[in-house]
Amino acid sequence: MIAFDTLGLKNRRGIALAAVPEEPVERFRTTVIEAVAAEWRIVSLFGMPERSETRLVAVLAADRRGLLGATSTVVGERYPALTMECPEAHLFEREIAEQCGVTPGGHPSLKPVRRHPGDHLPPGRASPAIEREAYPFFRIEGEDVHEVAVGPVHAGIIEPGHFRFQAHGERVLQLEIVLGYQHRGVERLLETADPARAMLVAESVAGDTVIGHASAYCGAIEALARSRKTPRAQAIRGIALELERLANHIGDLGAIAGDVAYQPAAAFFGRMRGECLNLLMTLSGNRYGRGLVRPGGVAFDLTPEMAAELRDRLTDLEHELAPVARLMFESASVQARLEGVGTVSPDTCRDLGLVGPVARACEVPRDVRHDHPYGIFRFAHIPVATAWAGDVLARALVRWLEIQRSIAFVIEQVTAIPKGEPRVAVGALRPGELAVAMEEGWRGEIVHVVVTDDAGGIRRHKVTDPSFHNWSALAAAMPGNQISDFPLCNKSFNLSYAGHDL
Amino acid sequence: MSVLRGDALGFLDFVRTRLQQGTRTSPFPHGGAEFPARFRGRPVRDDAKCPGSCRDCAARAPAAVLQVGADGMVRVDVGASLFSPEEAAACPAGAVMFTTDHRMASTKREGLVSPTGEVDLARALERTSRRLFARSLRLRSVSAGSCNGCESELVALGNVVFDMARFGIQFVASPRHADGIVITGAVSANMCLALEKTWRATPEPRLVIAVGACAINGGPFRGSPEVGNGVPPNIPVDLWVPGCPPHPLTVLDGLLRLLGRIEGGER
Numbered sequence: 148m149i150a151f152d153t154l155g156l157k158n159r160r161g162i163a164l165a166a167v168p169e170e171p172v173e174r175f176r177t178t179v180i181e182a183v184a185a186e187w188r189i190v191s192l193f194g195m196p197e198r199s200e201t202r203l204v205a206v207l208a209a210d211r212r213g214l215l216g217a218t219s220t221v222v223g224e225r226y227p228a229l230t231m232e233c234p235e236a237h238l239f240e241r242e243i244a245e246q247c248g249v250t251p252g253g254h255p256s257l258k259p260v261r262r263h264p265g266d267h268l269p270p271g272r273a274s275p276a277i278e279r280e281a282y283p284f285f286r287i288e289g290e291d292v293h294e295v296a297v298g299p300v301h302a303g304i305i306e307p308g309h310f311r312f313q314a315h316g317e318r319v320l321q322l323e324i325v326l327g328y329q330h331r332g333v334e335r336l337l338e339t340a341d342p343a344r345a346m347l348v349a350e351s352v353a354g355d356t357v358i359g360h361a362s363a364y365c366g367a368i369e370a371l372a373r374s375r376k377t378p379r380a381q382a383i384r385g386i387a388l389e390l391e392r393l394a395n396h397i398g399d400l401g402a403i404a405g406d407v408a409y410q411p412a413a414a415f416f417g418r419m420r421g422e423c424l425n426l427l428m429t430l431s432g433n434r435y436g437r438g439l440v441r442p443g444g445v446a447f448d449l450t451p452e453m454a455a456e457l458r459d460r461l462t463d464l465e466h467e468l469a470p471v472a473r474l475m476f477e478s479a480s481v482q483a484r485l486e487g488v489g490t491v492s493p494d495t496c497r498d499l500g501l502v503g504p505v506a507r508a509c510e511v512p513r514d515v516r517h518d519h520p521y522g523i524f525r526f527a528h529i530p531v532a533t534a535w536a537g538d539v540l541a542r543a544l545v546r547w548l549e550i551q552r553s554i555a556f557v558i559e560q561v562t563a564i565p566k567g568e569p570r571v572a573v574g575a576l577r578p579g580e581l582a583v584a585m586e587e588g589w590r591g592e593i594v595h596v597v598v599t600d601d602a603g604g605i606r607r608h609k610v611t612d613p614s615f616h617n618w619s620a621l622a623a624a625m626p627g628n629q630i631s632d633f634p635l636c637n638k639s640f641n642l643s644y645a646g647h648d649l
Numbered sequence: 650m651s652v653l654r655g656d657a658l659g660f661l662d663f664v665r666t667r668l669q670q671g672t673r674t675s676p677f678p679h680g681g682a683e684f685p686a687r688f689r690g691r692p693v694r695d696d697a698k699c700p701g702s703c704r705d706c707a708a709r710a711p712a713a714v715l716q717v718g719a720d721g722m723v724r725v726d727v728g729a730s731l732f733s734p735e736e737a738a739a740c741p742a743g744a745v746m747f748t749t750d751h752r753m754a755s756t757k758r759e760g761l762v763s764p765t766g767e768v769d770l771a772r773a774l775e776r777t778s779r780r781l782f783a784r785s786l787r788l789r790s791v792s793a794g795s796c797n798g799c800e801s802e803l804v805a806l807g808n809v810v811f812d813m814a815r816f817g818i819q820f821v822a823s824p825r826h827a828d829g830i831v832i833t834g835a836v837s838a839n840m841c842l843a844l845e846k847t848w849r850a851t852p853e854p855r856l857v858i859a860v861g862a863c864a865i866n867g868g869p870f871r872g873s874p875e876v877g878n879g880v881p882p883n884i885p886v887d888l889w890v891p892g893c894p895p896h897p898l899t900v901l902d903g904l905l906r907l908l909g910r911i912e913g914g915e916r
Contacts, residue, residue: 231875263840265837279842280842281837299825301839303790303820303822304792304800304803305792306792306795307843327839328794328837328840329794329795329796329834331836331837331841331873331876332873335873341711343735344711344869347711348869351798351869351893354797354799354800355794399843414809415666415670417809418808418809420808423810428688430686432688432734432747433732434896435798435801437732438689438734467669470665473658473662475663513830615882643797645796648837
């Protein structure tokens, strides 16, 4: 018997699919549950059709040791769910039920995730009828309890989603989040479209995380093709990833300021977010970095003039940001609105498998750049930023710390960019392999798992956006808070609807 | 400077920061539309460079931007462009390229299609509508099967740089308060009903503005069974704004042309 943790699986390293253990379902459950109870966490759990059945694959990570492991099982139409013993599997199992038509028996809340017909069913199996407009909402009954429904069309310029509150006066008792409105069938497109088009789909998983998803997509493809990027390409990808983080984190601080009606910081941060997008545009021709990250490296080189411009403009930006951050974080009226609101505890964080700044704000130091380093991050280390309170203020502070560290990183990189080609040719994908590419996007851990078929085509492409884990955190953070604090809470997480809905 | 260091924040700190930040609003439409050399704006096609023999550029491009008609003519559909470097590379002879021209919104879908990439730029509304909307336009955003790229640029239109409100254009919280809706996304099956209801809830006369490649023809998601290929035919569109996502100035240029506030070849 092969152990799940000695496969040689690492971030961006392909292994033979045949090397992944295939365990009877009870053993598979025990392996995953015991691993998660020890030091492992579920990075991905998905199904793919295999003959007339479904193979479930679990990818696990031991962050402190930088290890990845994988195991699998083949199931028919039903298997005993993991969720009761391993809560972080809850949404993955709902997803498997919806995509593959396999029922995780005993799942405590087996509701649709995105409301679509099964798109990874074994051949010949028909998808159960789906109801796009009906949803089995949780409901609290009682004389003083009332219900508030918001969405899918919201008041601002926001993606669609539905929020259903059970409230007692102003106090939220329970929040249920229903998503799927942005479901576009991304995974099927990634599996079936030709590579040039699939690259553009990968850039459109979440339009504010173009670099993050494109890099994870390319990381998986490059691992399967055994392609090695030049250090120069790795540095440019790292610079672009941190510019994306800067733009979004700065924008988020502005949006949080806006939601507590602190207009100066909202206006200043809003403008400075745009400066970072414009730097990405200088490099890639697009404000969100579309067209830059391509298999084998980057499509656009960083010229010496651009490097100098990046350095100068980020140095200026550093000096412009600090006084605004001071205005915001040191204003008593702002502090009073951010402190103690929307708290997530470290236990909730571990139970739900949360990632990114949301996890780091409750002192759970998960960061792919640090735990599973890849590309430039193997050579240049960015310290992991954490806070402990787990509230809106902590999430804002983590962003501010990361802004400062990303600026320092980019300035350091552009002054010492390695020589070499920006892009190398990528050959054919190895047949019958599995590769896991993890990327620390600005929202947290992005995971692309790609499995090739016997001809080297794409058999399964599983995408997990950090929002997939973290939407549960927003629902967990709201009870006990006031309904009027919901927009602020929501903004402090700023999760992707498109990234979740795929 | 350390944050949360505890010394009192004074009024002068605010004034100093305000002065340091300066005034950043773009002079647009009187200048301000400058883009870096690599910016991928309106695609163009030079027929003289087209070898005329291969005709497989359409198949090679990762988007439906190039089309070979029954007449054998190659046409550029700016509305279908995803503005990726691969679309220009689809012509090995270099006949297709991206310019830095940000202006490409049209009042007609056909206005986005031509052999050269020329766009029939948006025409002003007829007189009655113009009198109603030219000085005050309230819009409702409906995001329906998008990636949040276009929405991010619509949000950016409200920042101090683009400051769309100075033209009397604003996004409002309800379709009941709106003069029109802005649709982004390929219109997913799960948003079809909500989009139709929002459109019907907007009082007439109402405008419909389709922003981005997805809303125009499905964008990168075109052909997926989970999306329609953009705004459904029962919702008539008054302004088509290409882009993936469109630059905020592309959207603003389109809106100001529709309202008759930019005309002809003005930039």
